[in-house]
Every structure is written in C-alpha cells, then in structure tokens.
C-alpha cells in the first residue's frame with residue numbers, strides 16, 4: 218500500500234516536533250556544552266606567549282570567551298560571536314582571523330541558569346554571592362552579565378618582546394582603565410579549585426563596553442543589580458602547544474601567590 222506523500226511529510230513533521238518538545242523538557246545543561254581552552258594559565262604565567270592557533274580556528278569553538286594574543290598583546294573579549302582585542306591603549310579592535318592565540322577559553326553560550334545579583338560592592342562580594350548559589354563548586358561555568366555597572370576597573374597589557382618576561386612582571390606595565398556607571402557586557406569563566414594551573418581558579422572575567430569600543434581584564438567591579446547568565450560546561454577540550462616554550466616550561470610549580478598578583 219503506497220501512502221500519499223502528504224502522509225509521509227506529516228509523520229516526519231510530527232517526529233521532529235516530538236524530539237523538539239522532549240529536548241525542551243530535558244533538565245541540565247544544553248547540548249554541546251564544551252569549554253574549549255588554548256594552553257594553560259600556568260604556562261602563560263611563565264611567559265608562554267607565542268600563539269599556537271589563529272583566531273579563525275578559535276572562533277569555530279565558541280561565540281563567547283576571553284584570552285590574549287601573540288606576545289601577550291592585549292585582552293580578548295568574545296561576545297555574540299564577535300572577537301575583540303583590547304590593547305594597552307584601551308581601545309577594542311576587531312580581531313583579525315590570522316591573529317595567533319597563546320591562551321584563550323571559549324564556548325558556545327547557552328543559558329542554563331540566571332542568577333540575580335544585588336549590591337555586590339566589589340569583586341570579593343560578587344564572588345561570595347555567586348559561590349553561595351552556584352549549582353556546584355566542582356563544575357566549570359561560562360558567564361555573561363549585561364547591564365550597567367557602577368564601577369569597573371580593568372586592565373590591558375602591552376605586547377611583550379623576547380626574551381619574554383614573566384606575566385607577573387609584564388603586568389607591572391599594564392594599563393588600568395576605570396569606568397563609572399558604565400553599560401556593557403562582562404564575560405568569563407569559573408574554574409574549580411582543582412583546575413588551578415589550567416585556568417584561574419574561581420572567577421576570571423573580562424569586560425567590554427556596550428559600544429564595543431573599550432574594556433579589559435577585570436581587576437575589580439561592583440554591581441547594584443544584574444542578571445548573571447550562567448552556562449554549565451561539563452565538557453572540556455584543551456589545545457596544547459607541541460613545540461616552543463611550552464615543551465620545556467616547568468608546570469609543577471605552585472604559582473598561586475604569583476597568580477593572585479596578576480589576576481586582581
């Protein structure tokens with residue numbers, strides 16, 4: 218018995234609809250929640266600044282993220298699939314596809330949870346409020362916070378020349394930018410304490426203004442009221458250098474004291 222073509226079409230549509238509805242009621246993270254990382258923070262701390270993949274490759278793995286560029290030339294902010302390089306002049310430049318990346322963390326952002334944060338007077342208070350409501354301190358998360366912020370203190374670092382200095386020495390020449398009552402987007406990641414050495418344990422946040430013209434690596438900030446959009450990223454993929462300074466760098470050291478000087 219040959220079914221009329223419209224019967225077949227109807228069955229296919231019904232099947233696809235059933236799959237879509239089933240997916241909507243699935244708990245937990247969305248599909249493809251992969252955190253994609255280039256190199257490690259402890260390698261960066263020890264001057265591994267030569268890029269290993271071009272930004273054209275990196276952006277295939279995420280539409281939101283943070284990082285830096287070849288020679289430690291500025292701060293990366295990726296949001297809505299647009300990648301920006303905030304240089305030490307404080308200006309956000311579009312990232313060219315051939316720019317090489319030594320360190321970055323990106324993902325395709327899917328909101329799994331929205332957390333209202335109120336009256337966080339500084340980064341430490343923000344951390345305390347978030348730590349109290351995170352689903353678990355054992356998971357990796359991506360964050361996005363759009364809004365107006367009473368205060369943001371951010372930095373960028375100038376391009377370094379070889380022989381490269383340690384990150385803790387490079388940031389001694391950082392440019393610091395202070396924003397007051399500024400509207401924009403904070404993007405970043407939470408790394409569990411067991412991930413130290415791989416990325417910044419706790420919160421690593423970058424900022425870009427609403428007009429996408431300025432920003433940097435967040436050293437301090439405050440929130441009156443904002444929705445923190447959170448993406449649970451249970452899968453982790455890391456791209457490591459197979460040559461250059463990474464091969465011989467000592468990654469057994471405990472650098473948490475140096476990291477505290479660099480990150481905040």
Ligand SMILES: CC(=O)[C@](C)(O)C(=O)O
Pocket residue numbers: 261283284285289291292320374384417421434479480
């Ligand atoms: C260079 C910089 O500020 C980074 C990559 O965001 C960091 O070191 O955390």
